Each structure stands twice: as C-alpha cells, then as structure tokens.
Amino acid sequence: MSRTTAIELAAALRRDLHRYSPGEKLPSSRDLVQQHQVSPVTVSRAIAALVAEGLVVSRPGAGVFRAGSRSTAAPAGDTSWQEVALSAEAGAPPVRSTDASGVLASLRLAPPEVIDLNSGYLHPSLQPERALAGALARAGRRPGAWSRPPLEGLPELRAWFARDIADGLTASDVLIAAGGQSALSAALRSLAPPGAPVLVESPTYPGILAIARAAGLRPVPVPMDADGLRTDLLAEAFAASGARLLVCQPLFQNPTGAVLAPERRLEVLRIARAAGAFVVEDDFARRLVHADAPALPAPLAADDPDGVVVHIRSLTKATSPNLRVAALAARGPALARLRAVQVVDAFFVPRPLQEAALELVAAPAWPQHLRALTAALRERRTALAGALTGLRPELMPAQLPYGGYQLWLRLPDALTPESVTAAALRAGVAVTAGGPYFTAEPPGPCLRLSYAYAESTDQLAEGARRLDRALAEAG
CATH class of the missing domain: 3.90.1150.10 (Aspartate Aminotransferase, domain 1)
Incomplete structure (x- = not known):
C-alpha cells in the first residue's frame, strides 16, 4: 500500500465531494481502501475528519453520506466517540516503548x-511523620521483623486490606505490592498479552499509559464527562477494539477528579462481564477525601462476586512517597497470574516495610x-x-x-x-x-x-x- 496519510486522503475526498448530491452515499470503506491503496485505519481517520467538519455524515451500519446544506447552524454534536474510532486499530504488531x-x-x-x-x-x-517514625521503630523491634516474609505478604496486613476494601474479601484474596504503580504494572502484564488493546479513561493518569506501552499493550481511550467514564461508549469500545481489559479510577479520577455516577457503576461491571473482560480498579485516592464530601460509594470490587474486578488500594498517597505498600485484590485464576508476575518482578515487599504499615494502621494516630x-x-x-x-x-x-x-x-x-x-x-x-x-x-x-x-x-x-x-x- 502507498504511504498516503489520513490528511492527504481527507483532502482528496474533500475535493471529490462535488460529485455527490446532498444525502448521496459515498463509496464504502472497502472501496476507498482499494481505490486509494491505503489501510482501513487511514480511511477511518480521513472520514472522521470530514465528519468533524460537517461535510459528511456517518451512519453506523449504513455508510457515509454527503451532508445536506443547512440554512442555520445545527447544535454542536458529541464527537467523543471518535477517540475510540481513531484508536482501535486492529492487527497492529506489539510495540514495546518506554515513555516515562x-x-x-x-x-x-x-x-x-x-x-x-x-x-x-x-x-x-501533611505527612504523618511522627506516626510513621513510631511505626517504623516499633516494627523494627518485632520478633522476626528482618526474616523473609511470605511471598503474598504478611497475613495480618493482607487481612487488614481485605477488610478495608470490601466485605466478603479475605486475606487469601489479597497480595501485597510495592506501591500502587507496581501493582498497576503487575495487573496489566498479568491480564493482557503483548499486543493486546487495553481500554483506559480519557484523560487518564500518564503512569497507566506508560505501563501499558512498556508492556507492549495498545491503550484505547474511552471518553469521560463530569460523571466519570462514559458507559454509553464503553460497550462500543470493547467491541471495536477487542479489548479484554479496562483500567479505571472510579473515585476522584486523576486528572479530572470525577466520581463515577451511581447508575454507571453496575453498568461498567455488566458491560465488562458481557465482553469477557477484567476491570482494574485503581482506588488510589480513597484516603484523600475532603472534609465536606458526601458519603463515598463503595469500590466496584464490593459489587463483584465473579472476579471481574482487580482492585488496587495503596497507603502511599495518604502517608508518604516512601511508604510504598499497596494491595492487589482479585479472585479466581487471575490471582495466580498476579502472584507469578509479582514474584518474578520483586520476590516480595520488604518485611520491615510491611510491619511498619501494620503498626501505622493499627495505631490511634492513624x-x-x-x-x-x-x-x-x-x-x-x-x-x-x-x-x-x-x-x-x-x-x-x-x-x-x-x-x-x-x-x-x-x-x-x-x-x-x-x-x-x-x-x-x-x-x-x-x-x-x-x-x-x-x-x-x-x-x-x-x-x-x-x-x-x-x-x-x-x-x-x-x-x-x-x-x-x-x-x-x-x-
């Protein structure tokens, strides 16, 4: 195929529009691929540009039509769906790139x-420096504080995280990780093979994008609004991309601060189940609630008995960047995958740090x-x-x-x-x-x-x- 770009193809189609009457159907995407010797993605992007300019109208399942003339300006449409359409490029080879x-x-x-x-x-x-110093001192005096911990983490700390995350979770559902970033990395590499697409919120935390690309995954954006992830676009994103993994921050999302609306919470889980996909729930900011906040919604993991959600909860953001202790909560075979990646990456989280975390959360100062x-x-x-x-x-x-x-x-x-x-x-x-x-x-x-x-x-x-x-x- 030629190296014609989407911009060049859009210019060619724009020049040819006079051949079609308003409302007349343009050639199909397959015809345009053959006629211009370009890829389907190039055609999709060129058509999207013309749609954005109001020159053509795309009707899913029917085709693309020349737009009719309008005597008055129409209300601005919602083109958020284009983020998915422009990014869901099927068949791309896995590319590992570390952009930090x-x-x-x-x-x-x-x-x-x-x-x-x-x-x-x-x-x-704002950091609890005195409480951290005391917890670290007490942890160092615990019997066996410097002995090797279980690979999954200290049972007492895993049990505390299980209680903190949701009713029904137990210590056996939790792994201890070296901070939220490490937990995210383990989750993405465990649950999606290199070259696979992964759905992400748009916009989203750059660390998620960096992890995905370093693992050879293809981030596909799902737009957001003031109520969080756009669930009306989520099923389309799964279908268009073939993704089997969604990463989201339902509570105080970074960077927008949005909270996923109550009516969308179960919808996210329903759509993910229907797609046979996992949801990685990065609950990084639960301890960063403001004093004037209403009651917080429970995590998605609380409404998920089927192991769809892999939940991440960290102590780092609410304490110190040096207390790199987090939890990965999962059910079913996914937990074994997570454990294997964790062991290969780091063996285990240092026991003194886990002991200090236990001392901190058990103290009145917490x-x-x-x-x-x-x-x-x-x-x-x-x-x-x-x-x-x-x-x-x-x-x-x-x-x-x-x-x-x-x-x-x-x-x-x-x-x-x-x-x-x-x-x-x-x-x-x-x-x-x-x-x-x-x-x-x-x-x-x-x-x-x-x-x-x-x-x-x-x-x-x-x-x-x-x-x-x-x-x-x-x-």
Missing part, C-alpha cells in the same frame, strides 16, 4: 523558589491523621479554587472535586499547554500540561494543578496569581 515523560513530569521536584502545583504527593507538613488530612485538603482546594475563580473564572470546572488533590482546567483554544507551562515556570510556579494524560489527540488544551505539595494556603493563592501572569504572557 509523563511520569517524570509528575515526580520532578520544583526548585525552592518555584511554587509546586505539579506534585501528586503530600507536602511534608484515624487522627486521616481526619486532619481531610480537613487540610478541603482547605487547600478552597484556597486554590477561590484564588483562581477571582482571577480566571472562565477556566474553572463546573463542579469542584470533593476528594483527591488536583484541579483540571480547560484552557482557551488559542493557548497551548506547553506554552503556558513554560511561561508559568518563568513566573515561578510549576504546573502540569494536559497532553500526556491523553492517548489520542486531546480534545482541547488542559492543565492540571495540584494543591497537595504547596507549603500553605497562602502559597497556593500566590501560585494562582503567578499562573494568571503566565496566562497573560502566553496569550
């Missing part, structure tokens, strides 16, 4: 003179820390959102998150996230560009702002002022 740029950006520490609205970890003033953290996160969210609302109200989301640690801002189309982040750094504030959170072309320019790592609410307000100056410079 998105992860490195979130881990990079800002210089002391720069206000950090980038990091996803708690500022040291619930005290969580209460203080929920109040502090609400205060920080309010401070940053309030400052931004006063300066740039047009950027603010319609609804503020009531958990997590970030705000997701939609920039004007005239700005690029890269120019804004560069201008922000010159102004003395570090923010995160939205591009790495998408696996396909972003629908628009976005920024993520974190309020977890700034020193104080005053610094958050100053960070908003510096960002305002950067936006003026970039615009």
Whole structure:
C-alpha cells in the first residue's frame, strides 16, 4: 500500500465531494481502501475528519453520506466517540516503548523558589511523620521483623486490606505490592498479552499509559464527562477494539477528579462481564477525601462476586512517597497470574516495610491523621479554587472535586499547554500540561494543578496569581 496519510486522503475526498448530491452515499470503506491503496485505519481517520467538519455524515451500519446544506447552524454534536474510532486499530504488531515523560513530569521536584502545583504527593507538613517514625521503630523491634516474609505478604496486613476494601474479601484474596504503580504494572502484564488493546479513561493518569506501552499493550481511550467514564461508549469500545481489559479510577479520577455516577457503576461491571473482560480498579485516592464530601460509594470490587474486578488500594498517597505498600485484590485464576508476575518482578515487599504499615494502621494516630488530612485538603482546594475563580473564572470546572488533590482546567483554544507551562515556570510556579494524560489527540488544551505539595494556603493563592501572569504572557 502507498504511504498516503489520513490528511492527504481527507483532502482528496474533500475535493471529490462535488460529485455527490446532498444525502448521496459515498463509496464504502472497502472501496476507498482499494481505490486509494491505503489501510482501513487511514480511511477511518480521513472520514472522521470530514465528519468533524460537517461535510459528511456517518451512519453506523449504513455508510457515509454527503451532508445536506443547512440554512442555520445545527447544535454542536458529541464527537467523543471518535477517540475510540481513531484508536482501535486492529492487527497492529506489539510495540514495546518506554515513555516515562509523563511520569517524570509528575515526580520532578520544583526548585525552592518555584511554587509546586505539579506534585501528586503530600507536602511534608501533611505527612504523618511522627506516626510513621513510631511505626517504623516499633516494627523494627518485632520478633522476626528482618526474616523473609511470605511471598503474598504478611497475613495480618493482607487481612487488614481485605477488610478495608470490601466485605466478603479475605486475606487469601489479597497480595501485597510495592506501591500502587507496581501493582498497576503487575495487573496489566498479568491480564493482557503483548499486543493486546487495553481500554483506559480519557484523560487518564500518564503512569497507566506508560505501563501499558512498556508492556507492549495498545491503550484505547474511552471518553469521560463530569460523571466519570462514559458507559454509553464503553460497550462500543470493547467491541471495536477487542479489548479484554479496562483500567479505571472510579473515585476522584486523576486528572479530572470525577466520581463515577451511581447508575454507571453496575453498568461498567455488566458491560465488562458481557465482553469477557477484567476491570482494574485503581482506588488510589480513597484516603484523600475532603472534609465536606458526601458519603463515598463503595469500590466496584464490593459489587463483584465473579472476579471481574482487580482492585488496587495503596497507603502511599495518604502517608508518604516512601511508604510504598499497596494491595492487589482479585479472585479466581487471575490471582495466580498476579502472584507469578509479582514474584518474578520483586520476590516480595520488604518485611520491615510491611510491619511498619501494620503498626501505622493499627495505631490511634492513624484515624487522627486521616481526619486532619481531610480537613487540610478541603482547605487547600478552597484556597486554590477561590484564588483562581477571582482571577480566571472562565477556566474553572463546573463542579469542584470533593476528594483527591488536583484541579483540571480547560484552557482557551488559542493557548497551548506547553506554552503556558513554560511561561508559568518563568513566573515561578510549576504546573502540569494536559497532553500526556491523553492517548489520542486531546480534545482541547488542559492543565492540571495540584494543591497537595504547596507549603500553605497562602502559597497556593500566590501560585494562582503567578499562573494568571503566565496566562497573560502566553496569550
């Protein structure tokens, strides 16, 4: 086949549209493949471009038709489905690529003179440092603290995680992992072979995309809205891609902060069961709820007796980046797969760290820390959102998150996230560009702002002022 691109093919089809009357059917995709000697994916992308321009209308099962003339502008349509259509490329060979740029950006520490609205970890003033120090000291004195632990993890810690995740889980359903990122890596490599597609939320945490690509998987986006994952597009995404795995963050999703709506929770499980697929539930932010939040929904794992859900729960985000202790909960043969990958990767999580985690969650200081953290996160969210609302109200989301640690801002189309982040750094504030959170072309320019790592609410307000100056410079 020739090396004709989707852009070139779209231009050729655009030139030929005068040959068709409004409403007349265009040649089929198969005919276009043969006529222009291109791949089906190139045809799909070219047609999608013409649909987006309003030149043609695509009717699933019927074909593509020249659009009729309109005397008045029609309401803007919802083209979110194109993210799936443009990404579900069947038959692609497995390509392993390790692109850690998105992860490195979130881990990079800002210089002391720069206000950090980038990091996803708690500022040291929010970490339970005294409680952690005490837990580590007590753990070191436990009999056998330095002996080799069971490969699956300490039974007592596995049992605690089982109780913490959902009723009905037992210690035998849980494996201890070295943090949430390690757990995600084990889950994706256990549940999908190289070359397979994997459905991801769009936008999503860049670490998920990096893991998938490093494992030779093909991330396929499923769009989101204010109520979380678009379940009206999920079944189509499974069917179009052939995926047997979905990775999602139903609670305080990173980066949007969205919570999966109650009516969509069971729908996700129903659709996944029908597709014969697993759901990896990354419940990373459950301990980052804000003090003004309503009652939290139970995890998806609580409504799943059939082993569809592989649940990930970590202690890291609510404590310290150094307490890399997490749980993988699964049922059935999947658990054996997870265990095998874990053993090959790291043998086991160091026992002193597991013992320290047990000491921490059993101490009276643990619930005290969580209460203080929920109040502090609400205060920080309010401070940053309030400052931004006063300066740039047009950027603010319609609804503020009531958990997590970030705000997701939609920039004007005239700005690029890269120019804004560069201008922000010159102004003395570090923010995160939205591009790495998408696996396909972003629908628009976005920024993520974190309020977890700034020193104080005053610094958050100053960070908003510096960002305002950067936006003026970039615009």
